[in-house]
Amino acid sequence: MAVACNLKEILTEFIREVWSEGNAEAADKYIAPEYKIHHDPGDAWEGQQLDLAAYKERVRTLRTPFPDQSFVIKGLFADGNAVVLTWLWSATHKGDIPGFPATGAEVTMSGATAYFFENDRISGHWQITDRLSVYQQLQSQKASHSPQSS
Amino acid sequence: MAVACNLKEILTEFIREVWSEGNAEAADKYIAPEYKIHHDPGDAWEGQQLDLAAYKERVRTLRTPFPDQSFVIKGLFADGNAVVLTWLWSATHKGDIPGFPATGAEVTMSGATAYFFENDRISGHWQITDRLSVYQQLQSQKASHSPQSS
Numbered sequence: 648m649a650v651a652c653n654l655k656e657i658l659t660e661f662i663r664e665v666w667s668e669g670n671a672e673a674a675d676k677y678i679a680p681e682y683k684i685h686h687d688p689g690d691a692w693e694g695q696q697l698d699l700a701a702y703k704e705r706v707r708t709l710r711t712p713f714p715d716q717s718f719v720i721k722g723l724f725a726d727g728n729a730v731v732l733t734w735l736w737s738a739t740h741k742g743d744i745p746g747f748p749a750t751g752a753e754v755t756m757s758g759a760t761a762y763f764f765e766n767d768r769i770s771g772h773w774q775i776t777d778r779l780s781v782y783q784q785l786q787s788q789k790a791s792h793s794p795q796s797s
Numbered sequence: 798m799a800v801a802c803n804l805k806e807i808l809t810e811f812i813r814e815v816w817s818e819g820n821a822e823a824a825d826k827y828i829a830p831e832y833k834i835h836h837d838p839g840d841a842w843e844g845q846q847l848d849l850a851a852y853k854e855r856v857r858t859l860r861t862p863f864p865d866q867s868f869v870i871k872g873l874f875a876d877g878n879a880v881v882l883t884w885l886w887s888a889t890h891k892g893d894i895p896g897f898p899a900t901g902a903e904v905t906m907s908g909a910t911a912y913f914f915e916n917d918r919i920s921g922h923w924q925i926t927d928r929l930s931v932y933q934q935l936q937s938q939k940a941s942h943s944p945q946s947s
């Protein structure tokens with residue numbers, strides 16, 4: 648149990664420091680030399696194996712349109728070398744993403760991610776995010792700001 | 798560990814018998830008298846507490862448009878009274894759903910679900926499904942069968 652608790656603590660710190668606070672360089676402390684994205688529909692790196700530099704680039708790229716993004720952890724479930732995280736995400740849409748120029752809208756999303764560890768380093772994930780929810784929120788922003796409806 | 802393994806086995810049987818094979822009545826063997834849907838974006842029962850009859854009705858309603866649906870379990874992660882399941886889903890779209898009359902198309906989706914147990918009964922879940930993927934598959938069916946493109 649001590650090991651499982653420790654992995655939960657490591658993951659909690661990783662999410663806060665790297666993904667919520669946006670300190671991509673801090674990935675050095677958490678990520679294994681080879682990181683595999685096993686499953687992550689919609690993620691540009693799905694199926695790839697990333698080295699540390701590529702992982703940091705992924706953090707920076709994904710945070711650029713949502714620079715104030717933050718995660719609230721809803722649940723942590725540890726089993727062997729894995730920890731599953733259920734989470735809520737919120738952010739301001741400040742940069743362009745495909746199909747959606749920056750709207751300035753507050754958006755929310757939820758997801759679940761299984762993280763895999765090698766010793767105390769995170770070596771990959773299997774993730775589902777509720778992408779449709781973000782799509783619908785941004786579509787509704789588009790509709791409410793279109794010339795036809797103003 | 799014996800308890801955790803047992804919960805994984807119970808959950809595996811439950812998914813097979815109730816959700817893949819469609820035996821809604823078998824929920825009697827697995828579901829607690831009160832079942833809470835904690836989080837499940839897009840699910841019509843999200844946030845509700847269901848008794849056994851309502852749970853069976855939910856199974857029947859959700860399977861109606863996808864009567865041959867089946868789940869492949871990718872991962873099982875047990876921690877205390879919870880088991881998280883990561884899964885792939887496939888089905889034939891044989892009945893109407895809002896916005897999409899039956900297309901006969903084969904569709905696939907993935908998801909992750911945290912199931913909560915009380916003793917050996919499942920008492921609720923927190924779920925994320927990749928709804929956007931199904932939306933896009935059905936949209937593309939619509940486009941390829943529209944009068945304009947035929």
